[in-house]
Amino acid sequence: MPETRQLRPANTGIRPIPAGGAIEAHWHDRNQIVYAGRGVLSVTTDAGSWIVPGTRAIWVPAGTLHEHRAYGETALHTVGLEENPLGLDAPSALVVSPLLRELLLTYTSDEEADADERRRLHLVLLDQLRRSPQRPTYLPTPRDARLAAVCDLLRDNPADPRTLTELGREVGASERNLSRLCRTDLGMTFPQWRTQLRLHQALRLLATGESVTRVAHQCGWASTSAFIDTFRAAFGHTPGARRA
Known part of the structure; x- marks a missing residue:
């Protein structure tokens, strides 16, 4: 307590x-x-x-x-x-x-x-x-040190395009072990966690007045339209409507 x-x-x-x-x-x-x-x-x-x-x-x-x-x-x-x-x-x-x-x-x-x-x-x-x-x-916080190291890399740069295999090489863990840890530690898959992280960062940037296009680029979406579709699915409206 x-x-x-x-x-x-x-x-x-x-x-x-x-x-x-x-x-x-x-x-x-x-x-x-x-x-x-x-x-x-x-x-x-x-x-x-x-x-x-x-x-x-x-x-x-x-x-x-x-x-x-x-x-x-x-x-x-x-x-x-x-x-x-x-x-x-x-x-x-x-x-x-x-x-x-x-x-x-x-x-x-x-x-x-x-x-x-x-x-x-x-x-x-x-x-x-x-x-x-x-x-x-x-956005759950991982307990395992190896998975936490991967998550920290993405928190520093949500637009990092590397796969879980590539990120695992940097922290000394296999893709298989990291995938298992995502399910047990985070309760979601690695792509789901990365999308949540990017949405969190997008909300922060939109609140500071950044344009929708710039937010999409900074948070790692391949296109502005892909970002808008993901944002609408998560929050029920477009990022432009949120700013208005």
Whole structure:
């Protein structure tokens, strides 16, 4: 269990975070929904990281040690919950529908609402959270030193085009062993992990104002259209729509 000094209340409200700003590692004794009404936000735990645009929110269960970082000027909306409407005991990315977005924005900002109105909003919010599907924006952190070395190479340069066999030669591991470690350590294949890494980097760059074409090139896609197709499949909209 995290140290007591890292305990923070799971508040409901809005907090602006400047571009590049961070909230140090902490935990809550209640569940929390984390949402970026503006900008792009990452949530990192010992097990890995989530990075989310405005069409996703992060479920952070009570007792989870985590930290935040903002990419672009970010408005952090948080909802503290005694309930666990999702029945989840691990962090997860949730799809934010237009209705759920408006509920999150209203519930975290309308301090003038009376108790009955807040109670009604709370019940509708819980209902919409139960309906919200989960989507994989998670980038797990490897435990094995050989696989971690490969992942570090790609974090330094997401556009690195080398195959797993070629990367394995650099760290002294076979493609077969690394493929097995991807399944056991990361819970996904190597191409899936690399795509997630590139999407994470793309969200960060888009938040700083980089063009879609430049982001596609810097993150390793063969063409802008291939990047747009992958981004749309992951987040439900184009990278250009996210910037707008």
